[in-house]
Amino acid sequence: xxxxxxxxxxxxxxxxxxxxxxxHTNAIYVKYTDSKEAKLQSxxxxxxxxxxxxxRRYNLGKRSRTADSLLYxxxxxxxxxxxxxxxxxxxxxxxxxxxxxxxxxxxxxSYIIANxxxxxxxxxxxxxxxxxxxDAWNLMTGDTVLIGIVDTGIDFDHEDLKNQVWYNPGxxxxxxxxxxxxxxxxxxxxxxxxxDWRGWxxxxxSGFDNDPSYGGDHGVHVSGIAxxxxxxxxxxxxxxxxxxxxxVKIGPDFGLDNSVYxxxxxxxxxxxxGADVINCSWGSTGFSQSNALVVKAVTELxxxxxxxxxxxxxNQTFYPxxxxxxxxxxxxxxxxxxxxxxxxNTRVDISAPGTFIYSTVxxxxxxxxxxxxMASPVAAGAAAVLRSQFPDxxxxxxxxxxxxxTDNIDELNPGFEGLVGSGRLNLYKAITKENNIAINxxxxxxxxxxxFGIINAGSKLKLDLVFENVLDDIENLQLLIxxxxxxxxxxxxxxxNFQNIPxxxxxxIKDNIExxxxxxxxxxxxxxxxxxxxxNGERLQDFYVSFIxxxxxxxxxxxxxxxxxxxxxxxxxxxxxENVQGIGFQFKDATDLMFEGGFMMTQxxxxxxxxxxxxRSSVKDxxxxxxxxxxxxxxxxxxxxxxxxxxxxxxxxGNFDSLALGIEVKSETYLxxxxxxxxxxxxxxxxxxxxxxxxxxxxxxxxYDWDISEGGQNDVIVMDSVDRTGYAMIVDDNDTPVIGxxxxxxxxxxxxxxxxxxxxxxxxxxxxxxxAEKQMxxxxxxxxxxxxxxxxxxxxxxxxxxxxxxxxxxxxxxSINASNYEADIRENVRKLDEKLKSFELQSKVEIxxxxxxxxxxxxxxAINKTVEAYISSQTLTEVEMKIYDCRGRVIVDLGTKRxxxxxxxxxxxxxxxxxGAYYFGVVKDGELFSYPFTVINE
Numbered sequence: 001x002x003x004x005x006x007x008x009x010x011x012x013x014x015x016x017x018x019x020x021x022x023x024h025t026n027a028i029y030v031k032y033t034d035s036k037e038a039k040l041q042s043x044x045x046x047x048x049x050x051x052x053x054x055x056r057r058y059n060l061g062k063r064s065r066t067a068d069s070l071l072y073x074x075x076x077x078x079x080x081x082x083x084x085x086x087x088x089x090x091x092x093x094x095x096x097x098x099x100x101x102x103x104x105x106x107x108x109x110s111y112i113i114a115n116x117x118x119x120x121x122x123x124x125x126x127x128x129x130x131x132x133x134x135d136a137w138n139l140m141t142g143d144t145v146l147i148g149i150v151d152t153g154i155d156f157d158h159e160d161l162k163n164q165v166w167y168n169p170g171x172x173x174x175x176x177x178x179x180x181x182x183x184x185x186x187x188x189x190x191x192x193x194x195x196d197w198r199g200w201x202x203x204x205x206s207g208f209d210n211d212p213s214y215g216g217d218h219g220v221h222v223s224g225i226a227x228x229x230x231x232x233x234x235x236x237x238x239x240x241x242x243x244x245x246x247x248v249k250i251g252p253d254f255g256l257d258n259s260v261y262x263x264x265x266x267x268x269x270x271x272x273x274g275a276d277v278i279n280c281s282w283g284s285t286g287f288s289q290s291n292a293l294v295v296k297a298v299t300e301l302x303x304x305x306x307x308x309x310x311x312x313x314x315n316q317t318f319y320p321x322x323x324x325x326x327x328x329x330x331x332x333x334x335x336x337x338x339x340x341x342x343x344x345n346t347r348v349d350i351s352a353p354g355t356f357i358y359s360t361v362x363x364x365x366x367x368x369x370x371x372x373x374m375a376s377p378v379a380a381g382a383a384a385v386l387r388s389q390f391p392d393x394x395x396x397x398x399x400x401x402x403x404x405x406t407d408n409i410d411e412l413n414p415g416f417e418g419l420v421g422s423g424r425l426n427l428y429k430a431i432t433k434e435n436n437i438a439i440n441x442x443x444x445x446x447x448x449x450x451x452f453g454i455i456n457a458g459s460k461l462k463l464d465l466v467f468e469n470v471l472d473d474i475e476n477l478q479l480l481i482x483x484x485x486x487x488x489x490x491x492x493x494x495x496x497n498f499q500n501i502p503x504x505x506x507x508x509i510k511d512n513i514e515x516x517x518x519x520x521x522x523x524x525x526x527x528x529x530x531x532x533x534x535x536n537g538e539r540l541q542d543f544y545v546s547f548i549x550x551x552x553x554x555x556x557x558x559x560x561x562x563x564x565x566x567x568x569x570x571x572x573x574x575x576x577x578e579n580v581q582g583i584g585f586q587f588k589d590a591t592d593l594m595f596e597g598g599f600m601m602t603q604x605x606x607x608x609x610x611x612x613x614x615x616r617s618s619v620k621d622x623x624x625x626x627x628x629x630x631x632x633x634x635x636x637x638x639x640x641x642x643x644x645x646x647x648x649x650x651x652x653x654g655n656f657d658s659l660a661l662g663i664e665v666k667s668e669t670y671l672x673x674x675x676x677x678x679x680x681x682x683x684x685x686x687x688x689x690x691x692x693x694x695x696x697x698x699x700x701x702x703x704y705d706w707d708i709s710e711g712g713q714n715d716v717i718v719m720d721s722v723d724r725t726g727y728a729m730i731v732d733d734n735d736t737p738v739i740g741x742x743x744x745x746x747x748x749x750x751x752x753x754x755x756x757x758x759x760x761x762x763x764x765x766x767x768x769x770x771x772a773e774k775q776m777x778x779x780x781x782x783x784x785x786x787x788x789x790x791x792x793x794x795x796x797x798x799x800x801x802x803x804x805x806x807x808x809x810x811x812x813x814x815s816i817n818a819s820n821y822e823a824d825i826r827e828n829v830r831k832l833d834e835k836l837k838s839f840e841l842q843s844k845v846e847i848x849x850x851x852x853x854x855x856x857x858x859x860x861x862a863i864n865k866t867v868e869a870y871i872s873s874q875t876l877t878e879v880e881m882k883i884y885d886c887r888g889r890v891i892v893d894l895g896t897k898r899x900x901x902x903x904x905x906x907x908x909x910x911x912x913x914x915x916g917a918y919y920f921g922v923v924k925d926g927e928l929f930s931y932p933f934t935v936i937n938e
Contacts, residue, residue: 022286023088023106027081029290030095030104035075037100045083052079052290053268054192063301070297076102077290087618087766089577090595097592108286108319112152112218112251112258113311113373125236126334127225127353127378132428133239133385137230139431140242142388147226147243147380148270148278148303150263151219152251153201153212155362158220160228160235166244168273171197191272199247200269202262212247216255217361221369222281223247224360226377226384235366236359239381239427242388246275250282264294267305267320271298276387279380280307280326281373283318292323299325304387304395306380308372310343315419322347327383327399330420331355331375336409342372344419346528346544349403352378352425382427389431400438400470404541405429418485418530418542437535438471441543442506455549457521457629463513463545465531466506474501474535481513482530489527490516523552523567523626554632554641555583556671560678561818562586565669567626567643569599570612571704576620587679587818590708590737597704599624599685601647601663602775604697604801604888608659609774610647613703616768623647627664641669646690663698663804664688668841676831679824682744683814684841689804694926697888699750699778700812701798704728705765708737717753717793719785721886721917722860722934724749725829726795727822737818740825744813744833746853747799748919748930750886752777753784755791765794781886782917801888803928850874851899851929856920859933861910867933869906869920873899880923881906883913884930891918910935 029052032038043049053074063071080095088106095104128134146166155161170189171181181188182197193200199212214220227245228238248270250260260282270278278298298305309330310318321328328347331339331354338344339355354375361367379402386398393401406423413420429435443466448455455461463481477498481491492514501507515529527547533540552567553574564582566574572594574581585594600611610623627644644667648660670682683702689695706728708715718727728739743749754777758764763773777796787793799812813836817828856869871879881894894908908920915937919930 022109022284024109025085025088027079027107028086028088028092028095028104029077029107029288030080031077031102031290033076033100033102035072038076038078041078047080047082049078049080051075052077053265053294055268067297067300070293070300074290074293074297077293079107093579093595103289105288105290106286108284108288108291110260110263110282110284112216112260112282113308113371124358127357128237128239130334130336130353131239131378131382131425133382136385136427136431137241140385140389142242142391144242144244145240145276145384145388146246146274147240147384148246148248148273148275149219149223149226149377150248150250150266150270150278150280151222151282152203152216152255152260153214153219153249154199154223154245154247155214155220155360156198157364158224158360158362159364160232160360161220161223161245163229163232164223164227164238164243164245165198166246168197171195193269199249200266201249202266202269203250203260204253206253208262212249214255214362215249215251215253217367218255218281218373219247219249219251220362221359221367222279222373222377224366225357225374226279226381228360239378240384240388243277243381243384246270246273264291267294267298271301271303275303277380277383278303278305279377280305280320281371281376283308283310283321285310285312285316285318287317287319291320295320295323295325299395302395304383304398306376306383308376309345309348311341311371311373312343313341314343315345316343317345317347318343325396325399327379327402328421329372329376329379331370331372332409332420332424336407336412336424338413338416338420339370339372339375341370342375342420344416346418346546348419348421349399350379350406350421350423350425351375351409352382354378379425382425382430385427386430396440397470400440401430401433401436404435404438405433418528418544422541435540436472437474437540439474439477439533439541440468440470441531442466442468444545446545446547454551454554455517455547457517457519457550459517459549461515461517462511463515463529464508464510465513465545466508469501469503469505469507471503473503475499476536477501478534479509480532480534482532484527484529487518487521487525487527489518489529517549521550523550523629525549550629551581552626552630553582554630556632556639556641556669556681557583557586558671558673558678560588561671561681563594563681563816565630565641565643565667566598566612567630568612568624568645569643569665569667571597576612576614577618585739585816587737587739593707593737593739595705595707597702599665599667599700600703600774600778600796600798601661601665601687601698601700602778603661603695604699604775604779606659606661607771607775608661609771609778610661610663611703611774613774614765614769616770618768624665637674638670638672640671641667643667648690661695661698662689662691663695664690672835677828677835679818680828680832681816682832683816684811685814686809686811687802687804688809689806692806694803694805696801696803696926698802698804699798699800700802701750701778701796701800702741702814703774703794703796704739704741705756705794706739708739709733714789715787715793716789717787717795719751719753719782719795721749721751721782721932723826723829724932725825726751726753726797727825728793728795729822731789735820737820738822738825740817740822740829741795741797742815742817742829743797743799744815744829744836745799745811746931747812748801748884748886748888749782749917749932750778750780750796750798750800751782752780752796753787754794754796755787756794757791764791766792779887801928803926805926851877851879851922851924853920853922853929853931856931856933860936861933862938863913863915863935864909864911866907866909867920869908869931871899871904871906871922873904876900877924881908882921882923883908884919884921886917886919
C-alpha cells in the first residue's frame with residue numbers, strides 16, 4: 001500500500017540496491033494540474049517542497065510561444081525533498097493519486113560515463129582525421145559560438161583551455177560603485193545567478209555557487225575534446241576552433257564518485273545563457289516526464305543537446321540521449337567498429353570516435369580516455385562548427401544535417417545494423433551539405449484491434465505516421481514501411497510516394513498501414529519496425545517505430561471486478577514496482593487496490609520460496625518460469641485465464657538450482673458472469689511433482705499488498721481461522737471496499753497479517769522481503785491475526801503442509817472476493833462453494849479421493865470436550881489418525897484404525913489442547929487428508 005501521505009514516511013534501507021542506483025532516494029517530482037495549484041503547495045514535517053526548476057530566477061529573454069508554453073508547464077513541476085530516505089517509486093505512486101496532481105515520478109539518478117586506459121596504441125588525434133575535421137575547418141566562415149559543457153567542471157588554468165572559456169559580459173567590468181562585477185555579490189545581469197561571470201556550479205556539496213572549477217577530470221577531458229584551443233602550439237585541438245566553453249558544473253567538488261546533481265537545472269542554465277550546443281556526457285536508464293519536458297523546452301529555446309548513449313554494452317535506451325530532439329551518440333573506434341562498451345539501440349542517431357581519445361586533464365596534462373562520454377563531445381564540437389557556419393539553422397536542422405551526412409558503417413558492424421545510428425560522423429560532408437534533404441518522424445500512433453489496447457499475437461494494428469521536412473524542399477520522396485529485424489510482421493501497403501514537399505511542412509500517412517502480428521511472436525517482444533526514406537531513388541534515412549507485443553499478462557474483468565494475471569503467477573501487475581503493465585485489482589469505482597500480488601510455494605526444510613514477489617532488496621524475484629503462452633477463454637457464464645509455470649527449467653535456475661522444488665504449476669483463474677458470483681475470482685492451482693521422489697511439507701499460497709484506503713494508513717489485515725479467510729479493509733468504515741482471500745480446499749490454513757512499515761519491533765517489508773520471512777509467513781499457522789492501522793498492511797494466505805507423491809498432482813483452490821461489507825464476503829464464499837459442487841473445472845486432476853473427512857463437529861469446541869468426525873472410505877483400509885497444530889506439527893497421535901467401506905464415525909477428546917486452530921488428519925499410504933477445527937476456552 002503505497003500512498004503514505006502525511007502519516008508516515010516510506011523508509012528505505014541500504015538493501016534497496018535497485019532504487020538507490022536508479023533513482024534519488026530522498027526526493028520525487030510532482031506535477032500539478034496548473035501553476036496556481038503548484039504554488040499553493042506547502043512543505044510538511046516530512047518534506048520540503050520547492051519548484052523543481054526555479055524558472056523565476058532565469059532571465060530567458062525573447063522566446064517563442066511554444067517555448068513559453070513549455071516553460072509554463074515546467075512551472076507546474078515541484079520537487080519534494082524528504083527528511084528521511086524514501087522508496088521513491090512507492091512515494092511517487094502515493095502522490096500520483098492525490099487530487100490536482102497530473103503525475104508524480106521518481107527522479108532518475110544520472111552518472112558520469114567514462115572508461116579509461118593508460119596503454120594507447122593509436123594516433124593521438126585520429127578522431128579529427130576520421131571525421132575530416134581539418135578539411136571542414138578550411139571552409140569555416142562563421143563567428144564564435146557557445147558550447148555548454150555540463151559536466152564535472154573545468155580547469156580554468158589549463159594551457160589548452162584558459163583562452164577558450166566564455167566570460168559573461170553582464171558580470172564583467174565595474175559596477176556603479178567601482179566594484180568588480182564578478183565579485184560584488186550582485187546579480188548585475190539580472191539572470192537570477194549572482195556573480196556567474198564564468199559559468200555556474202550546480203553540484204557543490206555546500207550549495208550552488210559561481211565556481212565551476214573541476215571536481216573530477218572528466219569534465220576537463222570532455223571540454224578539451226570539444227573545444228581545446230587550436231593553433232596555439234601546445235597540446236591538442238578541439239573539434240570546434242570557433243567555440244567558446246560555458247562551464248556548468250554538476251559533479252561534486254571532490255570527484256569521489258560518478259554521481260551528478262541538478263543536471264537538468266544545468267541544461268536550463270546553459271540554454272538561458274545562450275548556449276548554441278550543450279554536451280551531456282552523463283545519463284541514466286531512467287525516463288522522467290519532467291526531465292523530458294526540460295529537454296523539450298531547451299530545444300525550443302534554440303539549443304541543440306548532444307548526449308552520450310551510455311557505456312553498458314546493451315541494447316537499451318539511455319537518457320537524456322534518448323529524449324526527443326537530442327542527438328544521441330554511440331562510440332566507435334578508429335576502424336569504425338562499434339566500441340565494445342557502447343550502448344546501441346534504435347534511438348541512437350550517429351556514431352563518433354570514442355575509443356582512446358587524447359585530450360586535456362588537470363594541471364596542464366593530457367591523457368587518453370574511452371567512452372561514449374568522449375564520442376559525445378566529438379559530435380558536440382562538430383555541431384558547434386555547423387551552428388557557426390549556418391547560424392539561421394534551428395537545432396533540429398543542425399541535428400538532421402549531421403545525421404544525413406555520416407559515413408555508413410553497418411557493413412563493419414554486422415548484427416548492429418540500425419542500432420549505431422545513420423553512420424560515423426563526417427563533419428566535412430555536413431559543412432559542404434553533401435546531402436541537404438532530411439525529414440523527421442514527428443509522431444507515430446499505434447492502435448490495436450484489442451478492446452483493451454493490448455497487442456497480442458495475431459493482433460491487427462493500425463499505424464499512423466506524421467513527418468516534417470526539416471531541410472531543403474523535396475521534389476520526390478518515397479517511404480518504405482519495412483519490418484522487424486527478427487520477427488517478421490505482415491504489412492499491408494508498404495510504399496508511399498510524396499512530391500513537392502516545402503521545407504518545414506508536415507505530411508502524414510493515416511489509415512493506410514495495417515500490421516498483423518504473427519502467432520509465433522515471443523512473449524513481451526519489442527518490435528522495431530523499420531521505415532526507410534528514399535530521395536530520388538537514393539537511401540536517405542531510417543526511422544523505427546517500437547512497441548511491445550504479446551505481453552505475458554492478460555486481464556479478467558466484468559462490470560464489478562477486474563484483475564491482471566501474468567504467465568508466471570503474479571497478480572495485478574507484470575512489472576513490479578513500475579506497475580504499468582496491468583490494471584492491478586479493481587472493484588467497481590475503486591481502482592489500483594492492489595500494489596503487488598502473486599503465487600508462492602515452498603518446502604519447509606528449505607529456506608527458499610519460489611515466487612515472483614519482491615525480495616530482500618525490494619526487487620521482484622524471478623523464481624518462476626512460464627512454460628506456455630498465457631491464454632484466455634471466454635464462455636457463456638465465465639472466463640478463464642490459463643498459464644503454466646515452474647521453478648525449475650532445463651539447466652536449473654542459477655544459484656538456486658539445488659533449492660528448486662521441481663513442481664510444475666497449472667494455474668486457472670476464473671471470473672464468473674452470473675449474479676452472486678460476479679464479485680469473486682476463483683484461483684485454482686494444480687501442483688505436479690515432477691521429481692522421482694515424494695515431497696512433503698509443501699506449502700502453496702498467495703501474497704497481496706493491498707491499497708484499500710488513501711495511503712493505506714487506515715487499512716487493516718485480519719485473519720479469520722474459522723472462515724479460513726484473510727480480510728483487507730479500512731478501519732471503522734462500513735461503506736468502502738473489503739477484500740477477502742479465502743482458502744476453499746480442505747487443507748491446513750496458514751495466514752499472516754503483515755505490518756509493511758514495521759522495522760525493529762517485528763517483521764516488515766519496506767526494508768525488503770527475505771526468503772526466511774516469506775517462508776515464516778507461509779508455514780507458521782496463524783501467528784499474527786491482525787495488522788495495525790497506520791502501518792500499511794499486506795497478507796499471506798497458504799495451504800499446507802501438503803504431501804505430493806512422485807509424479808502425482810494435487811490442487812489448491814483460493815478465491816479473491818470483493819464487497820463493501822465483510823458479511824457479503826462470507827456469502828460470496830458460500831455461493832462459490834455451492835457453485836464448485838456442480839461446476840466442472842476446465843482440467844481434470846486425478847487425486848486420491850478414496851478417503852475423505854465428511855464432517856467434524858462441534859467446531860469451535862471447548863477444551864476437554866469430545867469431537868465427532870465422519871470418515872468416508874471407498875475401500876477397506878488401515879489409516880493413522882493425528883491432530884496437527886497450525887505449523888503442521890503432530891500434537892496428538894490418535895493411533896490407527898481399520899476403516900470399512902462407507903462412513904466411519906470417530907471420536908476424540910480435546911483434553912490437553914490449548915485454545916487455537918488445529919487439524920484432524922488421516923494418513924493413508926503417506927497421503928494426508930485433513931479437516932480444520934478450532935478449540936476455545938469455555
